[in-house]
Amino acid sequence: MSTITVLGLVLLGLMTWIGGKQGISSFLSLLFNFGVLFFAIVLIAFHFSPIIVALVTGIIVLALTIFMGGGDDLTSQTAFFASVIVLLVLIVMIIPVVNWAQIQGFGQENSEDLEGMSLLIGINLLKIAMVTAIISTLGAIAEAAMAISAGLVEIVTQRPKIEASQLYHDGLVIGRHIIGTTFNTLFFGFFGGFLALFIWFASVGYSFGEILNDKVFVSEILMILFSMIGVIITVPLTALVMKHEVTYRRKHDQPLSDL
Amino acid sequence: MQREKWVVHRWPTWVIIVIALIGLLGVIGVKFDYVLYHDPIVTISQVKNGKPVKQKDEFQNADTITNQQLVGTVRNGDYKGKQVRFENTFSLSGASDQRYHKGDDAFVMIRQKGEKVTIRETKRDVPLAFTAWLTIILLLATMMFSGLMAFTSVAINSILFYWAVRLNGDSNGGKVLLIFGLLTIVFAVVTLWIVMGISHQMLVTLLATLGGTFLSVLVALGVFALTKEKGMYYESMEYVTQLPKPLFLAETILGSLGAVMDESTDIVASLFTLKQEQPELSSKQVYRSGRQIGRTIMGPLINVLFFIFMAETIPMALLYLKNGNTWGYTFSMNMSLGMIQSLISGIGIVLAIPLASWFASFALRRRAQ
Numbered sequence: 344m345s346t347i348t349v350l351g352l353v354l355l356g357l358m359t360w361i362g363g364k365q366g367i368s369s370f371l372s373l374l375f376n377f378g379v380l381f382f383a384i385v386l387i388a389f390h391f392s393p394i395i396v397a398l399v400t401g402i403i404v405l406a407l408t409i410f411m412g413g414g415d416d417l418t419s420q421t422a423f424f425a426s427v428i429v430l431l432v433l434i435v436m437i438i439p440v441v442n443w444a445q446i447q448g449f450g451q452e453n454s455e456d457l458e459g460m461s462l463l464i465g466i467n468l469l470k471i472a473m474v475t476a477i478i479s480t481l482g483a484i485a486e487a488a489m490a491i492s493a494g495l496v497e498i499v500t501q502r503p504k505i506e507a508s509q510l511y512h513d514g515l516v517i518g519r520h521i522i523g524t525t526f527n528t529l530f531f532g533f534f535g536g537f538l539a540l541f542i543w544f545a546s547v548g549y550s551f552g553e554i555l556n557d558k559v560f561v562s563e564i565l566m567i568l569f570s571m572i573g574v575i576i577t578v579p580l581t582a583l584v585m586k587h588e589v590t591y592r593r594k595h596d597q598p599l600s601d602l
Numbered sequence: 603m604q605r606e607k608w609v610v611h612r613w614p615t616w617v618i619i620v621i622a623l624i625g626l627l628g629v630i631g632v633k634f635d636y637v638l639y640h641d642p643i644v645t646i647s648q649v650k651n652g653k654p655v656k657q658k659d660e661f662q663n664a665d666t667i668t669n670q671q672l673v674g675t676v677r678n679g680d681y682k683g684k685q686v687r688f689e690n691t692f693s694l695s696g697a698s699d700q701r702y703h704k705g706d707d708a709f710v711m712i713r714q715k716g717e718k719v720t721i722r723e724t725k726r727d728v729p730l731a732f733t734a735w736l737t738i739i740l741l742l743a744t745m746m747f748s749g750l751m752a753f754t755s756v757a758i759n760s761i762l763f764y765w766a767v768r769l770n771g772d773s774n775g776g777k778v779l780l781i782f783g784l785l786t787i788v789f790a791v792v793t794l795w796i797v798m799g800i801s802h803q804m805l806v807t808l809l810a811t812l813g814g815t816f817l818s819v820l821v822a823l824g825v826f827a828l829t830k831e832k833g834m835y836y837e838s839m840e841y842v843t844q845l846p847k848p849l850f851l852a853e854t855i856l857g858s859l860g861a862v863m864d865e866s867t868d869i870v871a872s873l874f875t876l877k878q879e880q881p882e883l884s885s886k887q888v889y890r891s892g893r894q895i896g897r898t899i900m901g902p903l904i905n906v907l908f909f910i911f912m913a914e915t916i917p918m919a920l921l922y923l924k925n926g927n928t929w930g931y932t933f934s935m936n937m938s939l940g941m942i943q944s945l946i947s948g949i950g951i952v953l954a955i956p957l958a959s960w961f962a963s964f965a966l967r968r969r970a971q
Contacts, residue, residue, distance in 0.1 A: 345833030347938060349825045350945040357952040362897035369901025373908060373948070377941070380912055381933075388923045404909075412901050444729035448697040448917065452841050456918070462697035463657050463665035464924035469696055471917050479913035482906035489902050519745050523752045524867050527793055528860040528903065530756055532910045534763060535857025536943075538782070539841040539849055541763070545771040546843045552639050552727075556709065559841075561726045566913075568733045575740045 372411035379403050380478070393470040394438070397477045401430045404478075408485040417599060418496045421588050422488040425581035429484050430477075432580075433573050437476045440569075446562035447472045452543055453559070472562060479566050480573040483529060487577040490521045495585045499599055507586045507593075514582025525574045533567045613746045621742060625735045632731040636677040639709075643725060644674035644686060646706045657693075661926045666694045672702060672721070674710075681716045688719040697921070700724060755796040759789055775844030782852035786859050787812060793863065803874050806961045810866035813961075814954030815859050819851060821953075822946045834942065838935045840918075850939065857911070858947030861903050862954045869895050869958040877966045885963040892959025900955065904948040911940040 358366035383400040387393050405426045410419050441447075447469035449457060494517040495510060505513075534541075540563070544554055554560050592599055636643050652669035659665070670690040676682055688710065692701040702708065707725035712718070741749040766785045770778055790811050798804040826834075836846035869892050876891060877883055883891075915936045922932040 344829060346825060346829045346831055347833055347941055347945065349829050350822065350942060350949070353821060353825060354945050354948045354952065357949060358900065361893060361952055361955050362900065365897055366900075369897075369904070372901060373904055373944075376905060376908065377912070381929075381937075384916060384919055384923070385929070388920055408902060408905050412898070414898070440729055440733055443732075444726050445700050445724050446726070447700065448695070449921075451698075453918075454698075456840060457698070457921075460921060460925050461659040461661060461663065462695065462921070463659050463663060463667075463693055464661075464695050464697070464921060465663040465665045466695055466920060466924065468917060468920075471920060475913050475916045478916070479909055482902070482909035486899075486902035486906050490899070493898065515744070519748050520871075522741070522745055523748060523797060524864040525906075526752050526756065528864045528906055529910070530759065531789065531860030531863075532857050532907050535853045535855070535859070536911055536914060536940075537841075538853045538856060539839060539843075541767045542770060542775070542778075542849070543841040543843055545767045546775075550640070552641070555730065556723060556726045558723070558726070561730050564730060565733055566910075568737045570910075571737050572733075572740060575737070575744055578744060 368411050372407050375407050375411075376404055379407070383474075383478075387466065387471070387474070390466065393467070393474045394434070397474040398430075398434065401434075401477060401481055402427060404481045405430065405485050408482070409489055412485075412489055414489060414493055415496065417499075417588065417592075418489065418492045421495075421581065421585045422485070422492040424588075425492070425577065425584040426484045426488040428580050428584070429488070429573055429577050430481075432576060433480055433484075433569060434473075434477055436572070437473055437569055440565065441473045441476060442469065444561055444565060445469070446558055446565065448558075450557060450559035452540065452557075476562075476566055476569050480570045483525060483570045484573045484577055487518075487521055487525055487574045488581050491518055491578060491581040492585060494521075495582065496599075499589060503599065507590045510589060511582045511586045514585060515578060518578030518582065522574055522578060526571060529567055529570050529574070533563065537563050613742075618739070618743050622735075622739045625739060629728065629731045629735050633728050635727070636707075639678060641709050641722075642679045642681060642712050643677045643707055644688075644710045644719075644721075645677055646672050646674040646702055646704055646708065647685075648673035649702060649704050654694075661924060663924055668692055668701070670702060674708075676710075676712070676716075677707070681712055684716055686710070686712070686716060686719045688721055690721050751796055755793050758792055758796070762788060762792070775849070778844065778852050779848040782856055786815060786855050789856075789859060790815075790863060794867070797867070802965060803870060806965045807863070807866045807870045807958070809961050810870065810954050810958035811859070811863045813957045814862040814866065814950045815855060817953050817957075818858060818862075818946050818950030819855055821949055822851075822854070822942075833934065833938060835934055835938060838939060850943075854943050854946050857907065857943060858950040861907050861947055862950045865896065865899055865903055865951050865954045866958040868899055869955065870962050873959070873962040873966065885967040888963040888966055889959045892962055893955055896955030896959065900951050903951050904944070907947045908944040911944045912937060915940050 355370050358370045379400055383396050386396050409423045491514055495514050498513055540559060650671040654666035654668045657665045657667055672690055673687050676684045676686060690702055692699045709722045711720045711722055766781050770781050790808055794804050794808050839846050872895050873888055873892050919932050919936040922936060
């Protein structure tokens with residue numbers, strides 16, 4: 344068996360041990376997400392519009408991650424709506440910034456990997472850089488939206504009479520904690536992923552100015568920043584969606600939670 | 603879930619606006635920082651595009667190549683103020699070239715007393731500074747003082763990281779695993795110290811974080827030995843200048859640290875609050891609640907790292923597909939290592955749940971006595 348299969352089985356075993364049914368469902372969502380991602384790449388290879396593919400992929404991935412994450416109805420629904428809004432805001436921001444920074448394709452550091460390959464593939468790689476940036480934020484948005492939404496549902500369950508505006512304020516307070524910890528996840532995640540690049544910079548002796556204008560470095564840092572911005576704006580947006588959702592459900596005498 | 607009593611330091615709006623304006627001045631300053639660069643920079647003032655020439659490669663990919671005649675003014679160095687002419691070619695795909703527009707700043711190489719000019723690369727520090735500015739302002743506006751702390755933590759860790767990379771260079775990469783393994787411990791201590799201060803709770807979180815991170819690597823090494831690393835293509839790693847396997851492991855440890863820390867922080871903090879509110883809870887009940895909390899966060903957290911590790915592989919995977927490679931080969935050469943990294947960090951994230959719950963229940967039991 345290949346290493347990936349065995350590691351996957353170990354992870355499945357551990358998730359089942361800790362999470363039971365929910366663990367299996369979380370593992371499946373990871374598997375589906377991989378499928379969706381791979382399918383997206385294939386669609387782009389067949390010349391579908393990259394940005395549209397990224398948007399559809401994004402919505403599917405958010406739905407899979409959030410609805411298979413095993414929260415109750417109010418938590419998942421709020422988190423999903425909020426994260427889709429965040430996704431749209433991010434797309435509107437990512438397109439001009441990536442265009443401005445011109446981080447398409449590959450850097451001079453990749454030249455060895457590119458040897459013998461045809462680079463004239465007829466797909467606009469600037470759009471692919473936008474797709475990459477959009478997709479890399481998805482996990483972080485989904486996680487932040489779910490955490491805030493779950494925290495707020497917990498508050499609503501304990502104090503069913505809470506004012507909707509107070510709920511929004513509480514969301515911001517919970518959000519502060521979540522922003523702090525998610526920043527660490529993103530920061531170390533990206534730095535781990537690009538340790539080799541930084542070692543390259545050091546060994547080849549890049550100057551500070553060269554690094555700050557290097558295509559690969561800039562695209563890497565921009566991806567961290569996009570994800571961080573995504574997480575930051577997720578906080579007020581999720582709190583706002585929750586406020587509306589609770590007000591709406593109260594007005595129409597619908598139950599707040601099916602717990 | 604989390605209901606900590608955060609001290610809400612509210613800053614008046616004008617403070618944030620003033621900080622934002624000062625930052626914006628900084629971004630504008632970066633636009634005109636030509637004098638700081640040693641390499642000559644040209645601002646492009648005229649662009650004349652040639653006719654796009656159709657190209658077809660051996661895999662029937664249709665692309666176009668366009669020639670540009672450019673005129674620009676040198677902004678710094680010996681030739682400052684001189685008007686220069688040069689050429690550029692760009693393709694539709696733009697894999698390693700780009701189209702220039704009027705007003706763009708670009709680094710050039712000037713030879714033969716300014717007669718021969720070749721364009722090298724576009725100037726990217728302004729969009730970088732702008733996005734960093736936007737992030738910091740949003741951070742300060744939503745989190746006030748805690749935002750400043752989060753930012754401090756990132757700044758200190760970046761300095762430590764820079765220093766570790768230098769150290770690795772000095773030892774020619776021979777001790778990469780040792781250096782970045784130790785760095786992981788230092789990162790964990792510094793970050794948790796900034797977020798929580800030195801306390802009982804911080805120690806418990808630290809133990810769970812390091813336990814989860816390093817246990818996952820041990821599990822991975824076990825699996826590597828068992829499967830003889832079948833299906834792992836270290837030669838597909840990018841930017842490698844030293845022995846790839848220890849580098850890969852160092853990347854994985856560092857990459858999963860944040861997520862494992864995230865998970866442990868959440869569980870331990872919730873359990874400490876829980877025990878405070880209901881002191882009668884037995885340690886078994888505390889352990890069980892910890893697992894309950896952990897199982898709801900683990901799935902989304904694994905997804906966070908999955909998308910970070912996998913998204914980066916998209917451009918190269920596309921290039922492989924368009925160069926007539928099979929999907930299987932494209933996956934193996936581009937995505938398999940990212941997948942393995944995601945799986946190993948997933949294992950760390952899950953292992954941190956029982957560890958954090960157990961350490962917390964143990965610490966809280968002693969406190970109750």
